[in-house]
Amino acid sequence: MVRAAAVITGTPHVLHWGWFSIELANLLIIVAMLVVFALALVVPFGRSAPARDDSEKRS
Amino acid sequence: MSGVGAAADQETAHRPRDSWTRALRERIERTVPSGQALPDRQPEYVSSWIYVFGVLTIASLVVVVATGCVLAVGGVAWWHVSSLGHFFNSLHLWSVELFFGFMVVHLWGKFWMAAWRGNRLLTWVTGVLAFVTSIGTAFTGYLSQSNFDSQWISAEAKDGINSIGVGAWFNVLNPGQMLLWHVVLLPLAIGAITVLHVVLVRRHGVVAPIDAVDGE
Amino acid sequence: MATHTPTRPRPTRAHVPAPRTPDSHSFGTRPYDLVKEFVIALTVVALLTAALAAVFSSPDERSITMAGWAKAAPADVVATATSELAGTSVSATYGAPYNSAAEGQKVLGIPLQKWGGVRIPVDSAALVLDPLTSAATDAPTKAALATWRSAPADTRSAWAAAYGDALAKAPDGNPAAVATGNYGPVPALAQSFLGVARSGGLEGQLAASGNFYGGDQTRTILLLSDGAYLEDTARAQHLGGDQWGMMNETGNYPGQPWMWLYTFWYQVAPFSSSDNADAQVWGLMMVLTLGLMFLPLIPGLRDIPRLVPVHRLIWRDHYRKHPTAHR
Numbered sequence: 001m002v003r004a005a006a007v008i009t010g011t012p013h014v015l016h017w018g019w020f021s022i023e024l025a026n027l028l029i030i031v032a033m034l035v036v037f038a039l040a041l042v043v044p045f046g047r048s049a050p051a052r053d054d055s056e057k058r059s
Numbered sequence: 060m061s062g063v064g065a066a067a068d069q070e071t072a073h074r075p076r077d078s079w080t081r082a083l084r085e086r087i088e089r090t091v092p093s094g095q096a097l098p099d100r101q102p103e104y105v106s107s108w109i110y111v112f113g114v115l116t117i118a119s120l121v122v123v124v125a126t127g128c129v130l131a132v133g134g135v136a137w138w139h140v141s142s143l144g145h146f147f148n149s150l151h152l153w154s155v156e157l158f159f160g161f162m163v164v165h166l167w168g169k170f171w172m173a174a175w176r177g178n179r180l181l182t183w184v185t186g187v188l189a190f191v192t193s194i195g196t197a198f199t200g201y202l203s204q205s206n207f208d209s210q211w212i213s214a215e216a217k218d219g220i221n222s223i224g225v226g227a228w229f230n231v232l233n234p235g236q237m238l239l240w241h242v243v244l245l246p247l248a249i250g251a252i253t254v255l256h257v258v259l260v261r262r263h264g265v266v267a268p269i270d271a272v273d274g275e
Numbered sequence: 276m277a278t279h280t281p282t283r284p285r286p287t288r289a290h291v292p293a294p295r296t297p298d299s300h301s302f303g304t305r306p307y308d309l310v311k312e313f314v315i316a317l318t319v320v321a322l323l324t325a326a327l328a329a330v331f332s333s334p335d336e337r338s339i340t341m342a343g344w345a346k347a348a349p350a351d352v353v354a355t356a357t358s359e360l361a362g363t364s365v366s367a368t369y370g371a372p373y374n375s376a377a378e379g380q381k382v383l384g385i386p387l388q389k390w391g392g393v394r395i396p397v398d399s400a401a402l403v404l405d406p407l408t409s410a411a412t413d414a415p416t417k418a419a420l421a422t423w424r425s426a427p428a429d430t431r432s433a434w435a436a437a438y439g440d441a442l443a444k445a446p447d448g449n450p451a452a453v454a455t456g457n458y459g460p461v462p463a464l465a466q467s468f469l470g471v472a473r474s475g476g477l478e479g480q481l482a483a484s485g486n487f488y489g490g491d492q493t494r495t496i497l498l499l500s501d502g503a504y505l506e507d508t509a510r511a512q513h514l515g516g517d518q519w520g521m522m523n524e525t526g527n528y529p530g531q532p533w534m535w536l537y538t539f540w541y542q543v544a545p546f547s548s549s550d551n552a553d554a555q556v557w558g559l560m561m562v563l564t565l566g567l568m569f570l571p572l573i574p575g576l577r578d579i580p581r582l583v584p585v586h587r588l589i590w591r592d593h594y595r596k597h598p599t600a601h602r
């Protein structure tokens with residue numbers, strides 16, 4: 001835990017590609033968001049089967 | 060019947076037609092029809108994890124405001140001198156990062172669903188407005204840190220805001236003004252926009268799938 | 276009953292109108308607990324926030340004090356004080372809202388900056404002279420101030436400009452290594468100003484403005500940003516405008532990734548070399564923001580979700596149960 005805090009307070013890690021540069025922390029956040037978005041699209045939403053039985057019972 | 064019942068009926072008949080109270084009550088009832096404000100059923104097509112990002116955004120906003128309130132209890136400089144204060148500052152920072160992360164994923168989802176269909180333009184507009192207002196709120200927050208960040212961000216931002224003439228009124232170099240915008244004016248604005256956004260979602264319901272047909 | 280005569284002719288061309296979005300209430304439903312979902316979301320976010328805060332904490336780089344500036348970069352303080360007296364500093368030549376020294380920036384020829392008006396008047400020379408008048412009570416400084424005040428404006432500008440040039444030519448901007456010249460009381464004033472800063476006498480001096488409670492840091496930040504030390508410190512942390520700095524934070528902390536498009540324009544031509552970059556980028560971002568806000572009304576853009584069928588993933592359960600003949 002303490003090591004993470006120590007790493008994060010150091011000089012910024014910056015990635016450069018020509019005129020484009022981005023701090024590593026920001027890049028990780030953006031990548032995490034894209035991964036989460038992709039997962040949200042593909043991971044099955046498993047509640048529908050039991051819930052459907054429930055609604056049939058009601059009607 | 061009894062005298063009281065007859066008197067009550069008479070009073071109803073004579074209630075003025077221009078009652079502002081009744082007009083407001085009826086307006087509220089019309090805005091979100093009964094049972095739709097807190098429904099306990101949802102359309103079957105709401106069947107994807109992408110749908111949880113709206114509520115995650117609201118939940119993050121609640122944590123942002125709550126941690127902000129604790130920081131307010133201690134005052135502007137508290138977090139520099141107290142480890143508990145610093146921890147709440149950290150909570151406030153990370154809940155803001157989560158807030159923006161969830162909000163943008165929610166935006167991406169709504170775009171790909173073309174969620175503005177079916178008279179839902181205003182829902183989309185209020186969503187973008189919430190996004191932009193949040194950026195402004197975060198900005199005034201960064202200016203209220205009373206540390207090097209605030210010094211640099213205000214020194215840089217003044218150029219952008221002055222260039223369009225707004226700096227004459229909105230002085231980013233004045234921490235007293237920026238703090239009050241951050242803790243009063245902008246949170247009220249975000250609160251109002253969020254309420255409007257959620258009311259619109261409850262009113263119109265969750266948008267149907269693209270190319271879906273009634274009654275499927 | 277009278278027949279109704281249609282007032283609008285039906286479209287005769289083979290035009291397929293956009294399909295009407297069905298009412299969400301005309302579909303099958305399932306039970307669902309809205310409040311439980313919110314409570315779960317709140318718990319998840321609270322726990323996630325607590326974990327991130329405990330592991331990573333948050334940055335708190337100490338602010339630069341006037342004394343700190345004077346100790347770390349004394350030559351910069353002297354050069355900055357000189358430029359304030361010469362009227363050549365960034366703040367002295369800024370324009371609205373601080374003074375009328377420049378036209379300011381324009382968007383499409385419209386002088387928005389100037390239209391804001393000089394509503395926060397700041398006298399750049401006073402940034403140096405006011406603290407010297409109240410804080411420096413030694414005889415040499417008083418004499419230098421008297422000499423300065425009794426000289427005509429042209430003479431004052433000439434002294435200060437000459438000393439500024441000499442400082443720029445001196446090795447490391449060292450005031451002790453400046454060539455001899457006619458600088459009037461400027462070297463004494465600048466040196467005395469450095470002394471006041473070093474001793475801590477400048478803290479809060481410029482924020483007071485006659486009011487016990489002070490707090491408005493306008494003059495202090497203008498003075499600090501007229502020097503090079505503030506920007507040098509920021510650039511070391513990749514916070515400079517041409518370093519995508521608007522997105523960044525000190526250390527390895529995440530900053531403001533949502534500012535990516537705003538800062539992007541500053542990195543590319545023509546904005547990267549434009550005198551009106553701030554106003555132009557603001558104008559462009561306003562247009563793009565309005566474009567995002569009213570995207571549902573923009574043909575082409577609003578059709579992208581239909582053309583790139585990410586929605587087939589989102590609603591795959593529904594499409595599987597209700598296959599349609601048309602797309």
